[in-house]
Amino acid sequence: MAVTIIDVAREANVSPSTVSRVIADSPRISEQTKRKVREVMERLAYHPNFQARNLAAKSTKTIGVIMAHSTSLAFQNPFFPEVIRGICTSAHSSQYGIYLSTGGTEEEIYQEVVSMVQGRKVDGIILLYSRVNDRTMNFLKRSGFPFTMVGRPYQYEDEITYIDNDNKQIAHEVVDYLFSLGHEQIAFIGGNLDYVVSSDRLEGYHQALMEAGLSYSDAYFIHDDVFKSQGKGSVHDLMKLDAPPTAIVAHDDLVAYEIIRYLEELSIQVPKDISIVSFNNHALSAYVKPPLTSVDISIFELGFEAANFLLEMVSNPEVAVKSHFVSTALIERESCKRMNGLVE
Amino acid sequence: MAVTIIDVAREANVSPSTVSRVIADSPRISEQTKRKVREVMERLAYHPNFQARNLAAKSTKTIGVIMAHSTSLAFQNPFFPEVIRGICTSAHSSQYGIYLSTGGTEEEIYQEVVSMVQGRKVDGIILLYSRVNDRTMNFLKRSGFPFTMVGRPYQYEDEITYIDNDNKQIAHEVVDYLFSLGHEQIAFIGGNLDYVVSSDRLEGYHQALMEAGLSYSDAYFIHDDVFKSQGKGSVHDLMKLDAPPTAIVAHDDLVAYEIIRYLEELSIQVPKDISIVSFNNHALSAYVKPPLTSVDISIFELGFEAANFLLEMVSNPEVAVKSHFVSTALIERESCKRMNGLVE
DNA sequence: CTGAAAGCGCTTACAG
């Protein structure tokens, strides 16, 4: 069997309590004893048993990370690797580990979260998404267990600590940008309104139109489901309208490129015949033709700050609820052009 | 405090041992008692404490997943999300959880793995990469701890259970494919030879050239480091050769698109002036221009089978060492053309 | 089919 604290204690001629205190680097142990014990730990290749320590100390030093179920947006490139990298960076510097949810369906995810919380598997939880009427979130909220969300919560906005982009604002800015190029017929493609990120972006789009005195038309909005099931057809329908859009706001770069592909089949060129802006600034978007104008949403930051917030809550349960919008940047590339003018 | 097995026992008028056996659904407990105990567990909202159970049962029901350090290939889209999804799917069906490594540097990763193993944090480990002379792998090998690799090990190939694509073979096939289109001057761009996946692909490329009686030229190989640091320059140098290549094999779709971009600046068009094939079949590669001919490597499978192998080892330490090559498929799109002929 | 008891490997008041 592995070497235990008892073995170390015996070998170093001290009590187990003392060994334990040396591990925790307690100031109440003399430097001399620490040296002696550490030498023995080294020699016996002792490593504290994680489970035993957690059980006794009533903490797990790990945070649970819950992804949206696999069919949905949060699992897409490039979001997932980057947000995880942000979380890991923060967790690592506080000596925390990451426990990942494995559930495929919503129900499985819910069950997993319940057992994480009730079974004290983790000290806190990060929800990597924000959905409308989410059972998992509601459970977490009721339980009083420390948790953070990446995404503005649908409900209880000022009772839950979260991190997000200011999606309403950035969608507004994106539309304003298109206005500045002379566009007034602007379509919006691809938001799954079950997710707050999508409904926020759609609302920003609405607001921008309203403020500009433009009316909103349902025909200019293609829902995520529709796009996924009949992508090509939906884009073709859009372009066959009496007044087809001169610009499109896409929910994600991958969606944008798919749209561009369908437009091509209609011999409609980007940006010559129609402009397109998108969100998330995928790694490829700089290289591929046409280079896409897209909003960088600082995914790493989103993960990093979510973990920071959570760790703060875990170490101090009394800390105030807070939220923060991570900054974004519209990266202008070559997918938009001025109406009846030059390529920007 | 949370409700414990003792509370349930008292309430159900049985001993804690009995409650424990009901949790494990032991056949030695009467159905009647099970019903009674379960009713109480339900009523008290009892959930077994994960840490306590692990400590007593000497198993953790979790597997550790170790990513390569963040600057390297394994963290790239689209590999990471897909492989994780595969692992999660397998783990979930065996009621296992995932513990993710958080280290950023090689040294941190090594330390984490040591503490996972020695601290009995997990029951087994999946290494998501295979590197030359990897300290972490060597440690795992020596420790006798159950582990699996995604990627052919550099050493001890028949002593380590792993899963991989047959990278030598697929690189060979890719080159043969190019031969079949009439290409004989074929460059290879982007492998980091510290990773076995890259050296295997490079070797397959060599072998194919040799078998065709073609000689290998160093000028036709651009190392990953060189491409990353002076990407544009390295591609331009390649094309300024007296006998520039007529086709390029790229290590990854992202690399391929970057190359295409640099070629464009030289007014060299794909596939008209040069052909390009790549590996990994990125989600975007079907949509973007030119649609890329690329090898699909079944990333989900890679993760899924690695987890299956590991779980088998964990539940039966005597199981034989094994390895498996996951199938691949060359997806022909529009980035290659027949020499002096039509676009394929 | 069920229970009493020991034990998993730690931590942490309490006492000195």
Add this chain to the structure above:
DNA sequence: CTGAAAGCGCTTACAG
């Protein structure tokens, strides 16, 4: 500054 003792919440031979 250090130790003896209780306890974290389970599981599992052993006994009946």
